[in-house]
Amino acid sequence: xxxxxxxxxxxxxxxxxxxxxxxxxxxxxxxxxxxxxxxxxxxxxxxxxxxxxxxxxxxxxxxxxxxxxxxxxxxxxxxxxxxxxxxxxxxxxxxxxxxxxxxxxxxxxxxxxxxxxxxxxxxxxxxxxxxxxxxxxxxxxxxxxxxxxxxxxxxxxxxxxxxxxxxxxxxxxxxxxxxxxxxxxxxxxxxxxxxxxxxxxxxxxxxxxxxxxxxxxxxxxxxxxxxxxxxxxxxxxxxxxxxxxxxxxxxxxxxxxxxxxxxxxxxxxxxxxxxxxxxxxxxxxxxxxxxxxxxxxxxxxxxxxxxxxxxxxxxxxxxxxxxxxxxxxxxxxxxxxxxxxxxxxxxxxxxxxxxxxxxxxxxxxxxxxxxxxxxxxxxxxxxxxxxxxxxxxxxxxxxxxxxxxxxxxxxxxxxxxxxxxxxxxxxxxxxxxxxxxxxxxxxxxxxxxxxxxxxxxxxxxxxxxxxxxxxxxxxxxxxxxxxxxxxxxxxxxxxxxxxxxxxxxxxxxxxxxxx
Amino acid sequence: xxxxxxxxxxxxxxxxxxxxxxxxxxxxxxxxxxxxxxxxxxxxxxxxxxxxxxxxxxxxxxxxxxxxxxxxxxxxxxxxxxxxxxxxxxxxxxxxxxxxxxxxxxxxxxxxxxxxxxxxxxxxxxxxxxxxxxxxxxxxxxxxxxxxxxxxxxxxxxxxxxxxxxxxxxxxxxxxxxxxxxxxxxxxxxxxxxxxxxxxxxxxxxxxxxxxxxxxxxxxxxxxxxxxxxxxxxxxxxxxxxxxxxxxxxxxxxxxxxxxxxxxxxxxxxxxxxxxxxxxxxxxxxxxxxxxxxxxxxxxxxxxxxxxxxxxxxxxxxxxxxxxxxxxxxxxxxxxxxxxxxxxxxxxxxxxxxxxxxxxxxxxxxxxxxxxxxxxxxxxxxxxx
Numbered sequence: 062x063x064x065x066x067x068x069x070x071x072x073x074x075x076x077x078x079x080x081x082x083x084x085x086x087x088x089x090x091x092x093x094x095x096x097x098x099x100x101x102x103x104x105x106x107x108x109x110x111x112x113x114x115x116x117x118x119x120x121x122x123x124x125x126x127x128x129x130x131x132x133x134x135x136x137x138x139x140x141x142x143x144x145x146x147x148x149x150x151x152x153x154x155x156x157x158x159x160x161x162x163x164x165x166x167x168x169x170x171x172x173x174x175x176x177x178x179x180x181x182x183x184x185x186x187x188x189x190x191x192x193x194x195x196x197x198x199x200x201x202x203x204x205x206x207x208x209x210x211x212x213x214x215x216x217x218x219x220x221x222x223x224x225x226x227x228x229x230x231x232x233x234x235x236x237x238x239x240x241x242x243x244x245x246x247x248x249x250x251x252x253x254x255x256x257x258x259x260x261x262x263x264x265x266x267x268x269x270x271x272x273x274x275x276x277x278x279x280x281x282x283x284x285x286x287x288x289x290x291x292x293x294x295x296x297x298x299x300x301x302x303x304x305x306x307x308x309x310x311x312x313x314x315x316x317x318x319x320x321x322x323x324x325x326x327x328x329x330x331x332x333x334x335x336x337x338x339x340x341x342x343x344x345x346x347x348x349x350x351x352x353x354x355x356x357x358x359x360x361x362x363x364x365x366x367x368x369x370x371x372x373x374x375x376x377x378x379x380x381x382x383x384x385x386x387x388x389x390x391x392x393x394x395x396x397x398x399x400x401x402x403x404x405x406x407x408x409x410x411x412x413x414x415x416x417x418x419x420x421x422x423x424x425x426x427x428x429x430x431x432x433x434x435x436x437x438x439x440x441x442x443x444x445x446x447x448x449x450x451x452x453x454x455x456x457x458x459x460x461x462x463x464x465x466x467x468x469x470x471x472x473x474x475x476x477x478x479x480x481x482x483x484x485x486x487x488x489x490x491x492x493x494x495x496x497x498x499x500x501x502x503x504x505x506x507x508x509x510x511x512x513x514x515x516x517x518x519x520x521x522x523x524x525x526x527x528x529x530x531x532x533x534x535x536x537x538x539x540x541x542x543x544x545x546x547x548x549x550x551x552x553x554x555x556x557x558x559x560x561x562x563x564x565x566x567x568x569x570x571x572x573x574x575x576x
Numbered sequence: 577x578x579x580x581x582x583x584x585x586x587x588x589x590x591x592x593x594x595x596x597x598x599x600x601x602x603x604x605x606x607x608x609x610x611x612x613x614x615x616x617x618x619x620x621x622x623x624x625x626x627x628x629x630x631x632x633x634x635x636x637x638x639x640x641x642x643x644x645x646x647x648x649x650x651x652x653x654x655x656x657x658x659x660x661x662x663x664x665x666x667x668x669x670x671x672x673x674x675x676x677x678x679x680x681x682x683x684x685x686x687x688x689x690x691x692x693x694x695x696x697x698x699x700x701x702x703x704x705x706x707x708x709x710x711x712x713x714x715x716x717x718x719x720x721x722x723x724x725x726x727x728x729x730x731x732x733x734x735x736x737x738x739x740x741x742x743x744x745x746x747x748x749x750x751x752x753x754x755x756x757x758x759x760x761x762x763x764x765x766x767x768x769x770x771x772x773x774x775x776x777x778x779x780x781x782x783x784x785x786x787x788x789x790x791x792x793x794x795x796x797x798x799x800x801x802x803x804x805x806x807x808x809x810x811x812x813x814x815x816x817x818x819x820x821x822x823x824x825x826x827x828x829x830x831x832x833x834x835x836x837x838x839x840x841x842x843x844x845x846x847x848x849x850x851x852x853x854x855x856x857x858x859x860x861x862x863x864x865x866x867x868x869x870x871x872x873x874x875x876x877x878x879x880x881x882x883x884x885x886x887x888x889x890x891x892x893x894x895x896x897x898x899x900x901x902x903x904x905x906x907x908x909x910x911x912x913x914x915x916x917x918x919x920x921x922x923x924x925x926x927x928x929x930x931x932x933x934x935x936x937x938x939x940x941x942x943x944x945x946x947x948x949x950x951x952x953x954x955x956x957x958x959x960x961x
Contacts, residue, residue, distance in 0.1 A: 124959070127683055134639065135679035139672050141646045142661055146669065149662025153731045156654025157915045164651035165926050167644030172933045175636035176940050182959050183633055188943045196940070227916070231730045232654075234916040413729055534662035535734050544669055551673065555680055558691040565689035 067442075067530040071538040075147045076529055078545045080515070082139050084508060085552045089133035091507050094208055094255055095262025095297075096126045097201035102289060104197050108190055117572060118282050119197075120185075122266065124566055127182060132559045136552060141167075147541065151522055151532035157234045158224050158241065159214055166210035173203030208258070209251050216247035218523050219514070220315040226435055228412050228428060233526070246315060249308040250514075256301035257510060260470050263294025264496075264503040267477060269567055271496035274487050279572035287496075288481045295474035301467060306368065312517075313369040313377075316524060318449070319517035321380045322456040324365060325355075329378040329387065335364035338461065341454050380453070384446045395446030398525075402441025405434035439526045449528075451519040459512040466506035473499055578924040586920040587910040588892065590652040593927055595887035597645045598716065599880035602763060604638035605712070606774050606876070607631050609767025611678070611705030614698060617775065617787045624698075625686075625954050625961070630778045631771075632682045632961045633944065637937070639675060651923050655913035656898050659733040663725050664715070664741025671711050678704035682961045706764070713763030714745050714756045716883075719890040720810045720832065721752035722901035727908075736902040755813075758806040765799035766853075766879065773860055773872035780948040789868060792860045811836075816899035816907055823912065825896055825904045835893045842892070846885035852878025 100123055107115035141163065144152050152159075180188060180196035188196070217223075223240030224233045235241070267290040273283035313320040321327075324336060339358030363373035370377075376390055386394025408431035415424035443449060477496060480486045486493065520528040578586065610631045618624035650657040661668050677700035684690045685697035723744060724736040737743045745760070747753050772788040772795070779785075815831020818824065828834070836843040856875025859867045891897035896907035914920065947953075954960055 120958075127959075128687070131680045131683035134636065135676045138639065138643060138675050138679065141643050142668060142672060145646075145650065145657045145661025146665055147662070149658035150732050152650065152654055152658035152662070153733075156650060156657060157919050160647070160651035160654050160657065160915065161919055161923055161926075164644070164647035164923060167640065167647040168926060168929055168933060171640040171643055172637070172937065175640045176937050178636065179633045180940050180944060183629075183957070184944060185959075186957075187947060192943065230916075235919045235922065238922045417729075534658075534665070535732060536662065536665055536740070537738070540665055540740060547669075547673065551676060554692075555676075558680070558684060561689045561691050562684060562687045566687070569688065 068538060069530065071536070071541060072530045072533050074538050074541040074545055075533045078147060078541060078548065079143060081545065081552075082136065082143060082548055083515070084511065085548075085556070086133065086136040086140060087507060087511050088504065088556070089129050089136060090208070091258035091261040092129050092265055093126070093133050093204050094258035095260070095293075096122060096129070096265070097197075097204050098259065099262055099266055099289060099293060100126060101194075101198045101201045102293065103286075104194050106289075108194050114281060114285070114572070118285060121282065121570055121572070122286070123181070125269075125563060128559060128563050128566065130178070132555055135555060139548070147534050147536075148522070148532050149534040149536075151527065153232055154527055154532070155218075155221075155224075155233050155523055157232055158217060158221075161235070161238070162210040162214040162217075162241075166207050170203050170207035170210065173199055174207065177203065205255060208255055212251045212254055213242055213247045215514075216244060216250045217241055218521075219250075219518055220244055220246035220311075221523050221526060226438075228409060228431060229416075231409070231413075233523075246311050249304055249311050253301065253304035253308045254510075256297045256304055257467070257507065259297035260294055260301055260467075261503040261507055263290040263297065263474065264470060264499045266290035267294065267473070268497045268500035268503075271493040272567070273570075275490065275493050275497070277487075279570055280487065282570075282572035284481070284484075284486065287477060287486060291474045291478040291481055294470070295478055298467070298471045298474055302471065305464070305467065309368055310371075316518060317378055318380065318383050319451065319456070320369065321378065321383065322451050322453045322517055323460040323513060325453055325457040326365070326377065326379040327381050329376055329382040329390070331366065331376045332363050332374050333365035333369075333377040334360035334362045335368060336461075337361050338465075339457070341457070380450060384450070395440065395449055398437040398440040399443055399446060401434040401437040402439060402443075404441070405431050405438045406441040408434065435526075437525060439521065439523070439528050439531075442528055442531055449520060451517050456513060456517040459509040459516065463506050463509040463513060466502050466509075470499065470503070470506075578921045581921075581924075583917045583920075584911065586917065586924060587914045589924060589927075590648075590914065590920055591891045591897070591910045592888065593930075594645070594648060594652065595884045595891070596880070597641065597648055598887050599883035601638070601641045601645055601712070602716075602766075602883045603770065603876050603879040604634075604641050605709050605763065605767040606770035606872075607635045607638045608705040608708045608771075609764070609769070610771030610774065611701040612709075612764075613768060613771055613791060614701065617772070617784055617791060619783075622951055622954060623781070623784060626779050626781060626784065626949050626951065627775065628682065628685065628698075628701075628961050629954060629957075630775060630949050635678065635682055639679065642675065652915055652920060653908070653910070653913045654915060655727070655731060655733070656908050658731075659725055659727065659908060659913075660723075660898065663733055663735030664723065664744070665735070666739070667711060667715060667741035667744070670707060671715075674704040674707040674711075677701075678708075685961055705767070709764040709767045710757075710760040711745075712760075714760035716763075716887075717756040717759035717806065718744050719887070719897055719899075720813070720815070721755055722816065722899040722907075724902040725900050725906060726903040727900075727906040733906075755806055755809045758802045758809070762799055762802035762806055765795045765802065768795045769799060769857060770872065770875055770879065773856060773868075773875055776860065777869050777872045778945065778948055780950045785865065785868075789860055792857060796857050796861070816896035816904070818894050818896055818907070818909055820894045823909075825899070825907045825909075827904070831895065832889050835889045835895060838893050839888070842885050842888045845881050846889075849878045849881030849883075849885060853882065854878075 100119055103115060103119040107119055177196040177199040181200050184193050222244045223237040225236050227234045266286050270283035270286040273279045337359045340356045342356040366375045366377055367373040378387060378390060378392055382392055384395045386392050408427045412424050412427035412431060415427055473496060476492060480489050480492060522529050522532045614624050614627050618627045681697040681700040685694050725733055726736060727733045744756055769792050772791040775788045776785055811833045814827040814829050817826055817828035817831050852874045856871040856878060860871040891910050896909045898908035900906040
C-alpha cells in the first residue's frame with residue numbers, strides 16, 4: 062500500500078489526539094518527578110533535625126504535590142491504552158518489544174508509587190517516623206522508575222535496537238532485553254528527561270517561595286525552601302546540560318534528519334556553525350530551500366560540527382544531503398531508501414503468498430530480498446521523499462527555546478543560591494520576580510523539549526521501520542475526532558480546577574513562623 | 577529457569593498471570609462499588625467523609641491494577657491488546673474516561689476553590705463506580721460469547737461492527753447480549769457487597785456498620801441471580817474450541833463444562849471461590865459483629881479465585897480466549913496471540929517481582945489499618961479528602 066491509499070485524515074486526527082493527551086500529561090509529570098525528591102530531602106532534614114518547621118514545610122509542598130499528582134494520574138491512564146485503541150497496527154508490529162517496558166513500569170513502579178503515596182499522606186500519625194520517611198523516598202523512587210521504563214520504550218521507537226523481524230508473524234521480536242534497556246538513546250533520554258524534570262520542580266518551588274517573599278508572607282518557609290530548591294536545581298541543571306549535549310550527539314548518530322531540522326540546516330557543511338538565535342524569514346520549503354531564508358541569525362563558528370561529532374571541522378549533513386544523498390560522505394539518498402523499502406514490502410508479501418502455497422524456494426528467495434532491504438522498510442510506503450521531512454521551523458524553534466531556557470535556569474539557580482546563602486534574597490526583588498516568572502517558562506521548556514523529540518522524528522513511529530500512517534488502528538475517523546474533543550474538554554476543565562485549587566492552597570498558607 | 581520451559585508452557589504461565597490480575601482487579605473494584613454507595617451508607621457530611629477517605633486510601637491501587645492489566649496484556653498477548661482495544665474502541669474509551677474522572681475526584685472534592693463543587697466530584701465517583709463495574713464485567717463475558725472482528729494475514733485486526741464494541745451490550749436481538757450484561761450486573765452488585773464488607777472492616781462507626789450490613793443483604797439476591805444466570809449459560813453454551821495440531825477453531829457443545837471437567841483443579845478453585853464469597857456474605861449478614869469485620873477477607877479471596885478460575889476456563893484446554901463470531905478462524909488463542917518465546921521468558925523473570933510487590937502492599941496496609949477510620953480522625957487530619 063502506498064501513502065495515497067491511507068486515510069490521512071484519520072492519521073492526522075490520531076496524531077493530534079496522541080499529541081494532545083501526551084502534552085497534557087507532560088504538564089504534570091515533571092513536577093511529580095522532581096518534587097517527590099525535594100519532599101524526600103525536606104522530610105529527611107525534618108527527621109535529622111527534629112525541627113517542626115521542616116515538617117510543616119514538607120507538608121505544604123506535599124499538598125501541592127498531591128494536587129498535581131492526581132491530575133497526572135488522570136491524564137496518564139489513557140496513554141497506557143492509547144497504543145492499542147489508536148495505534149493497533151503498531152501494537153502488533155512492535156508489541157513484542159514495546160509491551161514489555163510498559164508492563165514492567167506497572168509492576169515495578171506504579172504499585173510502589175500508589176502504595177506508599179497513601180502512607181506518605183495519611184500515615185503521619187499512623188506509622189513510625191522511619192517508615193514514613195522511607196515511604197516518601199519510595200514514592201520518589203517509584204515515580205522515577207516509571208519514567209525510566211516509559212522512556213526506555215520511547216527511546217526504542219527513536220532508535221530501534223535489540224530486535225529482528227519475524228516474517229512468519231509479521232512483527233518485530235525482541236532479541237536482547239539488555240540492549241534495549243541500555244541503548245545509549247535510552248540512557249541519555251532518561252537522564253536528560255529526569256534532570257530537566259528536577260529543574261522544572263526546583264523552579265516551581267523557587268517561584269512559589271519567591272512569591273511569598275514578595276508578599277512578605279511565610280518567610281521562614283520560603284527562605285528555607287529556596288535554599289533547598291536552588292541547591293537541588295543548580296546541581297540538576299548542570300547535569301541536564303551535560304546529558305542534553307550527549308543526547309544531541311546521539312540524535313545526530315541515529316536521527317540525522319531530526320538533527321538537521323533542530324538546527325534548520327538545509328545544506329550540509331564542514332566547520333558547521335551553530336545557530337544560537339535565528340528566525341526564518343518565511344516558512345522554508347524543503348523542496349527548494351534557500352539559505353537566505355533566514356531573516357536574522359547569530360552563529361557560533363564550528364560549534365555545530367563540534368556538538369555533533371566532537372570535531373570542530375567535521376561535515377554535518379543537511380536536509381538536502383539526506384534527501385538527495387551525498388556520495389562523498391556515504392549518505393544513501395531518500396530516493397534510494399524508498400526503492401529499497403518498496404522491495405522489502407513487496408518481498409514480504411511474496412514470502413507470505415509463497416508460504417501459503419507451500420512454495421519453499423520462492424519463499425526463500427523472497428525472504429532473502431526482504432532481509433537485504435528491511436533496514437529501510439518504512440520508506441517504502443512513500444513515493445515523495447519530501448514527505449519524510451519533519452516540520453522544520455517547529456522543530457527548530459522548539460529546540461532553541463528549550464536550550465535557551467535551560468541556560469537561563471542555570472543562571473537563576475546560581476544567583477538565588479548565592480543571594481540565598483548570603484541572606485539577601487528578600488531585598489533582591491528583581492530576582493524574586495524573575496524566579497516567579499520562571500515558572501511558566503519552565504513549563505514552556507518542558508513542552509518544547511517534548512516537541513523536539515516527537516515532532517522532530519516525524520513521520521516515524523519507529524525510526525525507519527514504521528511511519529505513523531501504517532501504525533494507526535483500522536477505525537473510522539469520526540470516532541477519533543469525537544474522542545479528541547472529549548479529551549480536550551475534559552482535560553481543560555480538570556486543568557482549570559487544578560490551577561484554581563493550587564493557587565488557593567498557596568494563597569491561604571500560614572507557615573506558623575520560625576518554630 | 578524460564579528459558580527451559582516450552583513456548584506453550586510460557587503462554588499458559590502468562591495466561592495464568594493475566595487471569596490472576598483479572599481476579600485481583602475485580603476484587604479491587606470494591607472501591608468502585610463503594611463509590612456508588614457514598615450517599616446510601618452516608619447520611620451526614622461526616623459519614624460521607626469517612627466513607628470517601630476509607631476508599632481514598634485504596635483507590636489508586638485499583639487504578640494501578642487496571643493499568644498493569646493493560647500493560648501485562650500488551651506485553652504477553654499483544655494481538656489481544658491490538659484487537660480488543662483498537663476494535664472495541666468505544667467500550668474502552670468510556671471505561672477510560674470514567675477512570676480519568678475518578679483520578680482527580682478524591683483529591684479535589686473538598687479542596688477550597690475547587691470550581692466544580694463537592695457534589696460534582698462525588699458524581700464523578702458514582703459514574704466511575706457504575707461504568708467501571710458494569711462495563712468491565714460485560715467485557716469479560718465476551719471472552720465466552722465472542723466479538724465481531726477479523727484478523728488479516730499480516731495480523732492487522734478489523735472490528736466488524738460500526739458500534740465499536742457497544743453492540744456487545746446493546747444488541748438486544750442477540751441472546752449473548754443478556755449473558756454479557758448479566759456478568760456486568762453481577763460484578764456491579766458484587767462490588768457493592770465487597771465495598772460494604774470493606775467499610776465494616778475499615779471504619780469504626782456503629783451506624784455505618786449497620787447500614788453496610790443491610791446493604792450486603794440487599795445486594796446479595798440480585799448478585800446471585802445475575803451470577804448464576806451467567807454461570808449456567810456458559811456451562812451449557814457452545815464454546816470455542818481449537819485443534820491443538822491444526823489450530824482450526826470449531827464450536828463445541830458444552831465446551832466450558834468440558835473444560836472444567838477436564839481440569840478438576842480449576843473446577844475446585846472455582847467452587848472454593850464461590851463458597852468463600854457466599855461464606856463472606858453469610859458472616860456479614862448472620863454472624864456476630866466481630867465475624868462481620870473479617871468477612872471481606874473471605875469474600876475478597878473468593879472473588880479472586882472465582883474470576884481466576886473463570887478466565888483459566890476461557891483460555892486453557894485449547895480454547896480460544898478471545899473468540900470472533902464474525903470469522904471463527906480469526907479467534908485469538910493463547911498460542912496465536914502471544915509474544916515471542918524470548919519476550920515471555922524475559923517477562924517471566926519480571927513476574928518474580930510480584931510476590932515482593934504483594935508483600936510490601938500487605939505490610940503497608942497492615943501498618944495503616946492498625947487504627948480504623950473514625951470521626952475524630954476525619955476532623956483532625958488536614959489532608960483528609
